[in-house]
Amino acid sequence: MSGIIADRVSAARKYVLLDEYVIKVVKAGKVIDFASGSPDPRLLPKEEVKEIASRVLDEYGDEALSYPPSVGLRSLREAIKTLLSKLGVSIPNSKVVVTSGAVRAIELASEVLLSSDSYTVAEEPTFSPALYPLYALGRGIEHVLLKEYRVLDVSALEEVISKLPIKLYYTIPTAHNPTGSTFSSKVRNEVAKVVCENNVVIIEDDVYRTVLGGEAPEPISAICARRSHTYIYLGSLSKVLAPGLRIAYMLVPEELFPHVRSVAGTELTLSPLTMLIAYEAIRTGLLLDRIHRLSREYRERMRVLKDSLSDYMPDNVCWNEDAEGYYVFIKVKGVNMIKLLDDALREGVGYIPGDAFLHKHSDPETARLCIAKPNSEEVALGVKKLAKVIKERKKL
Amino acid sequence: MSGIIADRVSAARKYVLLDEYVIKVVKAGKVIDFASGSPDPRLLPKEEVKEIASRVLDEYGDEALSYPPSVGLRSLREAIKTLLSKLGVSIPNSKVVVTSGAVRAIELASEVLLSSDSYTVAEEPTFSPALYPLYALGRGIEHVLLKEYRVLDVSALEEVISKLPIKLYYTIPTAHNPTGSTFSSKVRNEVAKVVCENNVVIIEDDVYRTVLGGEAPEPISAICARRSHTYIYLGSLSKVLAPGLRIAYMLVPEELFPHVRSVAGTELTLSPLTMLIAYEAIRTGLLLDRIHRLSREYRERMRVLKDSLSDYMPDNVCWNEDAEGYYVFIKVKGVNMIKLLDDALREGVGYIPGDAFLHKHSDPETARLCIAKPNSEEVALGVKKLAKVIKERKKL
CATH class of the missing domain: 3.40.640.10 (Type I PLP-dependent aspartate aminotransferase-like (Major domain))
Structure with a gap:
C-alpha cells in the first residue's frame, strides 16, 4: 500500500499533528483544556441558530x-x-x-x-x-x-x-x-x-x-x-x-x-x-453583538491567563506579555513539554506542545496555551495545575 | 496580473464551462431547463429539513x-x-x-x-x-x-x-x-x-x-x-x-x-x-423513502423524455435508448448545438452543448438533456420546442 501513496501525504500528517494533541487532551476526560482552539461550547448560539435556521428554511428554502x-x-x-x-x-x-x-x-x-x-x-x-x-x-x-x-x-x-x-x-x-x-x-x-x-x-x-x-x-x-x-x-x-x-x-x-x-x-x-x-x-x-461581547470575554480570560502565569509559574517559564486573542506561547527552560503532557493530563490540564507549530527547528521546551474553551476561573486553575507539574518535573 | 496566475487556472476555466451554460439558461428566464443537474426545487424536503434542523440543534447543538x-x-x-x-x-x-x-x-x-x-x-x-x-x-x-x-x-x-x-x-x-x-x-x-x-x-x-x-x-x-x-x-x-x-x-x-x-x-x-x-x-x-419515490419520478421523466424524442425529433437526431438516471446525450447531425442554443432559449428551452463534456475532441453536434428540473409535462413540451428549432435550423 505505502508504495502507492503520494509523498505529499507525509507532509499532511506533520501539519495535522496539532489535531492529534487536541484529541489526546479531549480523550483524557475531565481536564482543563488549553489545547483546543474551538470556541467554548457554552458560548455557542444554539437557540439563535435554531431560530434563524427555521426562518431561513421558511423564507429561502429553495436557495x-x-x-x-x-x-x-x-x-x-x-x-x-x-x-x-x-x-x-x-x-x-x-x-x-x-x-x-x-x-x-x-x-x-x-x-x-x-x-x-x-x-x-x-x-x-x-x-x-x-x-x-x-x-x-x-x-x-x-x-x-x-x-x-x-x-x-x-x-x-x-x-x-x-x-x-x-x-x-x-x-x-x-x-x-x-x-x-x-x-x-x-x-x-x-x-x-x-x-x-x-x-x-x-x-x-x-x-x-x-x-x-x-x-x-x-x-x-x-x-x-x-x-x-x-x-x-x-x-x-x-x-x-x-x-x-x-x-x-x-x-x-x-x-x-x-x-x-x-x-x-x-x-x-x-x-x-x-x-x-x-x-x-x-x-x-446578532454577529456584531457577539463580536463585542465575546471579545470582552476573551480579553478577560487572556488577562487572567497572563496574571496567573505571573502568579504561579517558576522563573524558568517565559512568555509574550503582549499576547492577545486566544494564545500564549510559553517557553519552559529545562523541561520537555512533549514528555510533560502525560503528567499534566494526570494533574488535570492539557495543552499543545509547541513543536506542533514548528517546522524549521524543534523546541520541545515550548507549548501553546489557548483560552478558547476554559472560562476565567478554569484558566486560573489550569495555570496553577500546570505550574505544579512544571515545578515537580524541574526538581527531578 | 495574468503573469502571476498559475497555469492550472486555465484548465479550471475549461472544466467549469458547463456551469456557464447552466447560468446562461437560468438567466434566460422562463424556459424549460434541460441544462441544470440540480434537483427540482419542487422536490426538495424543505419542511422535513426544517423540522430536523430544529431537533438537531436541540439535541446535538454543541456538536x-x-x-x-x-x-x-x-x-x-x-x-x-x-x-x-x-x-x-x-x-x-x-x-x-x-x-x-x-x-x-x-x-x-x-x-x-x-x-x-x-x-x-x-x-x-x-x-x-x-x-x-x-x-x-x-x-x-x-x-x-x-x-x-x-x-x-x-x-x-x-x-x-x-x-x-x-x-x-x-x-x-x-x-x-x-x-x-x-x-x-x-x-x-x-x-x-x-x-x-x-x-x-x-x-x-x-x-x-x-x-x-x-x-x-x-x-x-x-x-x-x-x-x-x-x-x-x-x-x-x-x-x-x-x-x-x-x-x-x-x-x-x-x-x-x-x-x-x-x-x-x-x-x-x-x-x-x-x-x-x-x-x-x-x-x-426519510432518505430511503425519498430515494424510492424520487427514483420512480425520475424514471417516469426519463421515459417521457425518450418517448418525446422518438415522437418529435427529426431523423438527424440520435441518442442512447438505454439512457437512465438524469441524462440523455443527443447527437444532431448537421446542426451546431452551441450556435443553436440562443434560438432554443428564445423558443423557451435550454440545454448544455456536449462540448462542455468533451476534452480530447470537439463535437458541436451534441447536447446533454437533463430531467432533474422539469417534470414530465415540461419534459414533453421542452422536447417539442427543441425539435422545432432543430427542424427550422435544418431547413436553413
Whole structure:
C-alpha cells in the first residue's frame, strides 16, 4: 500500500499533528483544556441558530437546499464586506469570496497563484494546517523565525525572499497563532514595503481580528492595495459565530476574482443553508453583538491567563506579555513539554506542545496555551495545575 | 496580473464551462431547463429539513456548531454504510469518509494517490469539474471515447493504460454523466480485470445509483475489493436529499483510510450541522423513502423524455435508448448545438452543448438533456420546442 501513496501525504500528517494533541487532551476526560482552539461550547448560539435556521428554511428554502454559487451567496458576500468595515478592514476594489473554512481560502489562493517552481515563506512558529496547500501546490515552504517567539524580524523576512523564488508570504499578523503577537503598524508597513518591492503576494490570515473585536492595526493587505499590489486577505466566522457553519471569507483584488471563481467552481463545498444562517446572523446584528461581547470575554480570560502565569509559574517559564486573542506561547527552560503532557493530563490540564507549530527547528521546551474553551476561573486553575507539574518535573 | 496566475487556472476555466451554460439558461428566464443537474426545487424536503434542523440543534447543538471530525461524524459514516447496503453497495473492509460534495472526494483521492508524474484516464465525454483535481495534482488526463457516446470499449481503455503511466481511472459507470449509460456487469468485470492487472486505481463516481433507487449492477469497486485491489468508490446525497447540505461520501480500503484522514484534516470543509441533518434523514427513514419515490419520478421523466424524442425529433437526431438516471446525450447531425442554443432559449428551452463534456475532441453536434428540473409535462413540451428549432435550423 505505502508504495502507492503520494509523498505529499507525509507532509499532511506533520501539519495535522496539532489535531492529534487536541484529541489526546479531549480523550483524557475531565481536564482543563488549553489545547483546543474551538470556541467554548457554552458560548455557542444554539437557540439563535435554531431560530434563524427555521426562518431561513421558511423564507429561502429553495436557495438553502440547492447548489451554491461557487464564490458564495451575493447577500452574504455583501454582508461580510459591511461587517469588516466595522472591524477596521476596508480594502478598496476588493471582492469577497466565501469559503468553507479559512484553509479552503488558502487552498484557493494557492491554486491560483502557486506554481510547482515557486516557494512560500511562513512564520516559525505558525498555524500548521494552513501550510498544507501551500506545500502541496508549490515547490516548498521556507520559514522566518519570530524573534523570542514574538516579533517578526522584517530584515530576516527580506533575506529569505532575496535567496529563493518566493511567491507567497503566509502571515498571521493579528493575535498570531500560536504566539498571540500582533504586529505593530510600523512592522505592517515594513512588511508591505518588502512584499511590494519583491513582488511577493501576501496571504494575510486575519482570523483573530474578530476575536479582538476589530481592535487591531490596519491589515497589511490594505496597504498593499493602496500600492496596487496583489494580496489575499482572509478571515472567518468560526471563532465568533460557530465553527460548525464552516463560513470563512477572503478579500481579493478585482483582477484576481475571476480566476478564484473558476477554481472555486470546480469544487462546490459551500452549504447555502449555513451561508444563509451566517447572512441572517449578520443582517440582524446578532454577529456584531457577539463580536463585542465575546471579545470582552476573551480579553478577560487572556488577562487572567497572563496574571496567573505571573502568579504561579517558576522563573524558568517565559512568555509574550503582549499576547492577545486566544494564545500564549510559553517557553519552559529545562523541561520537555512533549514528555510533560502525560503528567499534566494526570494533574488535570492539557495543552499543545509547541513543536506542533514548528517546522524549521524543534523546541520541545515550548507549548501553546489557548483560552478558547476554559472560562476565567478554569484558566486560573489550569495555570496553577500546570505550574505544579512544571515545578515537580524541574526538581527531578 | 495574468503573469502571476498559475497555469492550472486555465484548465479550471475549461472544466467549469458547463456551469456557464447552466447560468446562461437560468438567466434566460422562463424556459424549460434541460441544462441544470440540480434537483427540482419542487422536490426538495424543505419542511422535513426544517423540522430536523430544529431537533438537531436541540439535541446535538454543541456538536452541530463545533468543528467537524476530518472524515465526518461517526454516526453519519455508519448510517451511510447501512444505506448503501440497501442500494446494492457492499464492500467488505471499506471505510466511509464524508466529504463536502463529490468533487471534494475526488480531490482527496488525488491528494493521496496522484504524483506529478502520474496520469489519469477518464471517459470522453465525462463530468468535467471532476477532472480539475485529477489534472492539478497529476501529470495530465487521457480520455477513452465511449463508442457512439454509449459503450465503454474496454480494449481501448486497456490500450491507453498500456501506453502511459496511468495511476487512476475516473469512471461514472452508473447512469453516466452526460450520456446516461450504465455499464453492464460484463463490462464492469472486464474493467476490474484491466485495472487490477495494470495496477490502476479506479475512482468510481456512483452518484447516480441513488437516482436509480439502487437498481444498478454491483460497483466495480466491490469486484476490485474482492481481488484485494485498491479502489475509491464515491457517491452523494445531493440528488436525493438536498445539494445544499453538501454531503457526499467515499468508501476506501482500510489501509488507505489513515492517509485520507491526514489530508482531510488539513482542510475542514464539512459542516457538522448539515451532517447531523443528513444523519437524521437516514436514521428516520426519510432518505430511503425519498430515494424510492424520487427514483420512480425520475424514471417516469426519463421515459417521457425518450418517448418525446422518438415522437418529435427529426431523423438527424440520435441518442442512447438505454439512457437512465438524469441524462440523455443527443447527437444532431448537421446542426451546431452551441450556435443553436440562443434560438432554443428564445423558443423557451435550454440545454448544455456536449462540448462542455468533451476534452480530447470537439463535437458541436451534441447536447446533454437533463430531467432533474422539469417534470414530465415540461419534459414533453421542452422536447417539442427543441425539435422545432432543430427542424427550422435544418431547413436553413
